[in-house]
Amino acid sequence: MDNTAVVNPEFADLYIEEAYNPYRSCIQGLANEPITVRALLRRADDLLCDEPEFAGLGDHSLEAIVARLAANRxxxxxxxxxxxxxxxxxxxxxxxxxxxxxxxxxxxxxxxxxxxxxxxxxxxxxxxxxxxxxxxxxxxxxxxxxxxxxxxxxxxxxxxxxxxxxxxxxxxxxxxxxxxxxxxxxxxxxxxxxxxxxxGGTIPKRTRQKLQAIQDAAIAAGDAQLAADIEENCHYILQCSSDEAFLGHLQRAEEKGLVTRAEADAILNELAAATCDDKGGICxxxxxxxxxxxxxxxxxxxxxxxxxxxxxxxxxxxxxxxxxxxxxxxxxxxxxxxxxxxxxxxxxxxxxxxxSSSNLMLHMPCVMRHAGYDVSLFDYARVRDSxxxxxxxxxxxxxxxxxxxxxxxxxxxxxxxxxxxxxxxxxxxxxxxxxxxxxxxxxxxxxxxxxxxxxxxxxxxxxxxxxxxxxxxxxGTDVMRGNFFSSCTLKVAGMSSESWQRFNGRVFLVRYYENEIDCNDDLRSTNLVERLAARPALTPELLAAIRRHAGAPADQSVTEMITSGVLAFAFVIAGQGPKAFGMPEMFAPSQYMRHHGVIEKTSIMITDGRYSGVTKGACVGHMVPEAYEGGGIGALVDGDLLWVQLAERRIDLLDTPDFLAGRLRPLPAAPARAELVAARRARIEERQLQVAACSMMEGVTDAEYGVVPLAVHKRATLRWPA
CATH class of the missing domain: 3.40.50.2300 (Response regulator)
Structure with missing residues (x-):
């Protein structure tokens, strides 16, 4: 190793051109920082000294470091x-x-x-x-x-x-x-x-055999859907995301008596140990x-x-x-x-x-607003639609x-x-x-x-x-509008062409949840279809109108309506926005919906929270205004009807009496339901106490502007494009 090496000749005369050098004007930095640089360079020298191509560092004494700082290198x-x-x-x-x-x-x-x-x-x-x-x-x-x-x-x-x-x-x-x-x-x-x-990892052979045994037991117990859901997930490379789906499958299997909790945990442990390569990296x-x-x-x-x-x-x-x-x-x-x-x-x-991930619909305007540009979600839509x-x-x-x-x-x-x-x-x-x-x-x-x-x-x-x-x-990702909200996003890339066509123009029945936990409890249950069929909002009049709208037989049962897709649900998870609860990802419920063969083919999910970038299926997020801020999503109830027009990039709340009469007419706006909304907000505020105060997202914009601090938002005044 040559410790007399000189500075790379290409940059021998490189100094930063600026009027002010704090390491010259303020002696304290010139006194404090050189020891940190020398410690860093010593460690670098120790790491690289045995590499034949390493030319050495030359003089990296405190005096040499001080000289470079003073000269504005x-x-x-x-x-x-x-x-x-x-x-x-x-x-x-x-x-x-x-x-x-x-x-x-x-x-x-x-x-x-x-x-x-x-x-x-x-x-x-x-x-x-x-x-x-x-x-x-x-x-x-x-x-x-x-x-x-x-x-x-x-x-x-x-x-x-x-x-x-x-x-x-x-x-x-x-x-x-x-x-x-x-x-x-x-x-x-x-x-x-x-x-x-x-x-990505690979499911160990012994673990795959255990999963196959559960599939066989599920078929014998009359639950071919669970067996098919496990089989579908086994085709994915092993990642933390697929492990989450297995968690839901095994909980369904445990509820059905096909596996004990200890056996399920052992399988999950085996999957976890085989998931990540020890070189690390980005999944x-x-x-x-x-x-x-x-x-x-x-x-x-x-x-x-x-x-x-x-x-x-x-x-x-x-x-x-x-x-x-x-x-x-x-x-x-x-x-x-x-x-x-x-x-x-x-x-x-x-x-x-x-x-790419719909999360970037938040992060891209965030970066631009920090750079001083007055950019929002609608600039993304303008470029995308042009x-x-x-x-x-x-x-x-x-x-x-x-x-x-x-x-x-x-x-x-x-x-x-x-x-x-x-x-x-x-x-x-x-x-x-x-x-x-x-x-x-x-x-x-x-x-x-x-x-x-x-x-x-x-x-x-x-x-x-x-x-x-x-x-x-x-x-890509579409920016959607509607009569009960200002904007939301839908990752079209996460939907198959067939599902996009199937969902375009459909009417969905709202199943409302105040938080993710309640939705997870429903979606990973073995009797989800029965739970949905028993909802009080499914009145005989509403079911009859849905059958007429879909052209289904008048005597079709509620269960048959769900399994055949005649009755489709919008799983609405509110109270998850940035100011309410930090805007968490609704990955688990979206994953459980995606890996539930019946529901995946018929239903959508809507939230004022976010989704994981790996989310697939009809997942609508980033709804603005959020429920905590009085957004219409927070006023929805079980039995409300949503008309989803993907081609028009719209989701509208329908007038229920008109629907019962055979007409599709959007309401002028979301119903006020003031007492209900106030009670829900009180529960959100109580739930907020679970989050440490120092990390609460107060004083930020909504999702349309990237959820940035208000000080950043205020200074973002430059036109883009210039």
Missing amino acids: PRVAIIQGSPDHPAHMFDHEHTLRAAARIWQNGGVPFTFGIPVICDGTAQSNIGQSYSLASRNHTATAVNINFEGHSYHAAYVLSGCDKTPTGILSGLASADRARRQPARGTAPVWAIFVPAHVLK AFNGTGNSSRTLVAALGFVPAESELLTDEPGTDVVQRNVDQLFRMFNKPEYSVCNLLEKNYANAIRIHGATG HAVPDVFAHSLTEGRDTFVLAQQAAAGLHHGMTSLFKVLTDLGVPMDLDAPTVAGLTWRQRVAAIPVAVSPALPQEKSVIRIQPIRAIS
Whole structure:
């Protein structure tokens, strides 16, 4: 190892051009911080010293560090996550490799970490009430540390769920504030390196045999539906999401006496132990983790080589990433806010084409509002509706086309990740802004021109995740309107074409729940159909009207109406909005509905909460105003009728007397039902006490504006597009 190595010649004369250097004007930082840098570099040297290609760090004494800080060499913060999240297990080594290269390039490396909540771990418990709040807290924490220690740029070890957009929001807010002339500071630059993809697990043979035994017992007991539901779930790669479905199946089996609680728990333990590969990473389903990976890449923040890693990046990859970051310095066109402004429309279209998580319908306006742009959910809808975007992303957890396979295909040179998606959409006539900049120092036009084909002919299209021809015309997430709410979202990408056609124009009967727990109790029961059939709201007059509307036999029983799909339900879960309960994901009830063969084919779910990015089926979320704020969803009751017109992007509450008379007429608005709404709000307020006060989401906007702090909302005044 050569400890006399000099600064990388490419950056030997690189100093950040700005009027104010706090490490020169304020001696305290110059006195405090050098020891943290030296400790970081010592650890990096210990890690890398035996690598033959490592050229050494040269002089990294306190005097050398002080000299660089005083001279305004680039100060780069490496932002890492907490190692109690699978995506951040090995951030320590990645951080040290990046720190070494920052020093070799003449910069000054720092690092800080942030807590990262695992949405899978937080599902179906109070942790989900902290998940969305964590995004806003992350933005604040990143901004405070970044501004408090006056860093110029960030090398972000981008992880899962809410943290990528939380970090990006904090950096964007810093960049916007630094543009005030009185600051005299340079803008903010950043590169994001997403964590590698976690390989999905496989059900152990002995566990599969136990599940098969339960299926056989279910058939013998006359419950072929339970056997079919278990069989369907066994075809998925083993992930925490499929484990949740097995939990519901086994609870149904226990209720039917097919398995004991101890036997069910043993099976669940075996599944859990086989789920996650010990290399860690971001789960292989196209949930919020991988949707966030897609988002930061579409926004131009990810070096192409690091978009889809299958393992932790080696020293050579990290060095190239850091070099790309350094080439952006002193170039305002590559600043965080500029990349966001130029690439936002591209990101909306990529989000639609890839069927990404509906959670991003909150996170995308959140990031833009932190950057100062007056963007809402309706800007997303405007861009989405201005030109049809086809589905070109054949992602599947059952057919060998998950995100890990996508990453393997990229590693084999069979496609070029985000650049391939841009090329496919451009070739299909979708108006992508190819002149938008990226951290590669190239525009998308230059990147697209550099690849001869989007997907190699050596990769059969039926095996490719990225398709060069549309899979179908409908895609992405729709913004819905209605007579009892302002807006909500529906992930069309999560519905099959057949179910979209079947649900379009249908009338659904409301089954109302005040919280997720009550809905879960219903959906995972073995006698769900009987429970639904016994609801008092199902009066003879209403049932007769539903039969007439559907053209069903007049003597059809309630049970037959449910199992045949004549009687379809809207499972409404209210009181889950951001101000009520932190806007948790309704993953468990949506998963139980999806893996219940009868209900999956006939019913929808509606909530003012959120859904997991992996959710499939007719799941309507983000309803605004939320129940806690007096939204119409909080005034619905069992027996109300909803007319769902997917093609018109509308959900309307029907006039029940008119329906009984054979007419479909939406009400002017939701009924007041003041006493009922007041009683429900009181119960919401009592339930709120379960959430720690410091993480309550008070003083935030509604979902239409990304659930951002009001101070951020107030400053978001810039027009977009400019």
